Amino acid sequence: MSKRQLAMVMDLNKCIGCQTCTVACKTQWTNRNGREYMYWNNVETQPGTGYPKNWMESGGGFDSEGNLKDGIIPDMVLDYGVPWDYNHDELFNNADETVLSPNVDPVWGPNWDEDVGEGDWPNSYFFYLPRICNHCSNPGCLAACPREAIFKREQDGIVLVDLDRCQGYRYCIAGCPYKKIYFNPKISKSEKCIFCFPRIERGLPPACAHQCVGRIRFVGFLDDEESQVYKLVHKYKVALPLRPDFGTQPNVYYVPPLEGPPKFDDEGKPVEGSGRIPVEFLEKLFGPEVHQALKTLKEEMDRRKRGEPSELMDILIAYSHADMFRLDENYYQTLAKEKGLKGTEFFKIIDERYIQGANTKKVQVKQYFNISGLKNNESH
């Protein structure tokens, strides 16, 4: 459907559930204007109900013949969960007689079952699953819209809602099997993760990826053979789509978590060679490819333990933050090197290749942020 496709890979072995990505996205896009209940990026605990509640059983996606399946639209209070406030002011003014309590009676929240997981102590288990819109190759939302108000950009495969065309019918929400498109009741239209396309167009990765403390997110183009995402998805095949059985061909991939700490036996001793996360559960989430992905990961980890070089480990360890993002075949990094920019200064670069179009006069580039060293109208 598109000429090029951006992809993101998340290494679930490193996600610590700190929610920095959630806050990055929330403060950038969804802290206002009717989007307050939306978490375009959310980090949920798996096994768990997820956000929105039971999204995996909410329909959407395509059946085995490629036809769109029916789905439901989640309820604000029961499924998404309405964020609540606490009585901090009251508490700080009258600590002796006040108990910290929410200002409403909560029924459900966006991360209600955090850290609950499954299994019996001492062998309980869970892992964190950060999720964004997958910018699928056969999107369920795009297919469901009767007005074709959702489109997929040719130049990078980002799926966007045309808010001029959207009439708020919400069939897209029923059509997305990941429930990553949301209804904004204030403007009566549907909105979703935009893969921070204004940042992408300037060579910056999405906010969630850039802010990730644990360095779990890689961003790049799938047809760029030097990119980390290409190597993880196609070369080493350790990065897998989430719920491939939904049939939408998602472009956000996950490196599955190895089976976690070993099980404890009845005497409290660790059982050698055991793991807690059942591989059947991982197979349900990531498909049958998960077995060989886990095998490859273990092999490469063993290689590194023996002191041998391992490209896969080098990529996943992510020694350098800037090396995790490769937008447009390293155009920005290359240009930064040419100009002698150091470190994060490379983000100052503006892609000037497309500034003059066939039918437009030269566009004047504005400097929106003033980083030391560059005067206001100085161009690169």
Added chain:
Amino acid sequence: MNKGLKAGLLGLSLVAFSATAGEKEFFKYEVINGKYVEGDISADPEDDVWKTARGKDVYLYPQITVRLNDKRANSLIPKKRKVTARVKVVYNSENIAVYIRWKDETPSIQSVYDTDAFGDGVSIEFPNRFGKGISLPYVGMGDENHPVTVYLQKNVAGRDYQKVFVSKGFGSLTEIEEKGIDISMKYNKETKEWTAVFKRPLKTKKSNLKSGLVPIAFAIWDGDQYERDGNKVLSRWKFIKLGKFPINEDYVKYISWGTPYIDWYRKDRKEDIGDPIRGKKLAIENGCNSCHRFDDQRTAPVGMAPDLSNIGVTANAVYIKESIINPNDVIIRNLNINRHYNKGAQPDKFRAYPNNDMYQWYIMIDGKRQSKMPPFDYLSQKDLNDIVAYLKTLKSWKNFK
């Protein structure tokens, strides 16, 4: 003044002319008489003028020709009941107002802090061009050859939600601005009825209603049943009689074709257009069930062609006839062909599968869209009448899944 007199005379002469029982039935059941008034018309549903117009009942039926993907909305369709709306029309020399009143036990509003709440709504639809020599548009938002203008009123919290659209088939609605439009909707808590009034100039840039018989169609949404867009109840084309303007006899003959309809409850009717039992046999023999689903014929894949299970009440007889002998006249682009992709084909380098052409309702020939349905213009008049008579008996949506 002179023109008005002439028109009046013509109207009178028509009554003397309409010898066929069919045309009499047509005027009785399918035509709403507009009431001419001097002076201004208001869009207020409680205005006194509405007490002076009798109007007629119009029946609206669930839209099941096309299937959408909202699980909850779909689950409520088999048990839906037809909606009876009382429609009244009032006009003066410049403007026309259409009043529509229907019962709704549960007034629904699209609230500001809810994701799955839908508001009640109503809309009326006029073809942009109509009259002698022009076939009827597809009643569900028009089609490529027959653009329509749609006036919509919805119950949305915090704002006036009135929109005017031009459409050439569902999915193509484009909002436009028209001057002199006034729409309002009120709920009566005692009678549990909504009343809406649509006022518009008789002549706008897109359509001219200064004619003796004006086609009009209605749609109503019940927010409580997750209704919006294609999940709704709709009427077939009805006609407003504006006595001040001339009625074209040929047009009456054309749009009244097929009345009286066979009514299973009134077996004494002798002037049916055809034999529905033979018609069903012919429909199966001619392979209609290979693409269309209707009645107990449910082998065609869902979405391949419009579902005809209630076509008897949602389409006019002449429209059904034309759809059989000249399907190219009414081409609808599709309900988003991306809903069916072809798993058997090769995916592209980003694993995207192409769309499944089997579900596309048209083919492109020389840059023009041609309906995939072949014209059945070789059928004899008797065969055609029988098939139409059969299709006119289809009024069920209980088998909808």
